[in-house]
Amino acid sequence: MAASTMGTITMSEYEFTLTFSLPGEDDNPEQYLDALFESGCDDAVLGTGQTGSIGLDFVREAVSAEDAVRSAIANVETAIPGAELEEAKPDLVGLTDVADIAQCSRQYVRKVTMTIKQFPRPAVTGRKVQLWHLCDVAQFEQVKIPKAVAEIAWIARRINFDRERRQLESDDRARA
Secondary structure, three states: OOOEEOOEEOOEEEEEEEEEEOOOOOOOHHHHHHHHHHOOOOOEEEEOOOOOEEEEEEEEEEOOHHHHHHHHHHHHHHHOOOOEEEEEEOOEEOHHHHHHHHOOOHHHHHHHHHHOOOOOOOOEEOOOOEEEEHHHHHOOOOOOOOHHHHHHHHHHHHHHHHHHHHHHHHHHHHHO
């Protein structure tokens, strides 16, 4: 998304959500609102409904999706020392999510998943749910995912994977 034309850098707007666990298990997320604003999270809507965690819905301008997400994570970690990233979104999505993002009907997306052999396989399959990595779906031409959303989805998947890998490595060390 970044483009340099005669010395100017094009900024793009990226929408994403970050969820953090707070350093104290019983922490009230509202105590961090001023610090978050002062650290640069003035472009986020904060969700403080659950004790011990906080969600931030960002609409951030940056030269790239990665810059947008990484800077937001750094802003939160500055404002709330000890906060741990739990999830970056959008990553795993269902049919309704895909339809909303692609601005088409859920039935159309379902038809595509059922009739076109090359459609990506679900990352999660349960009795009543199937979830795909949005970045995989975004590469499929029959479902039109906006470029900025696809870029964020790729970064979110990578961040979530890295977080999960670190957790598994930590669990493995604890079991040894």
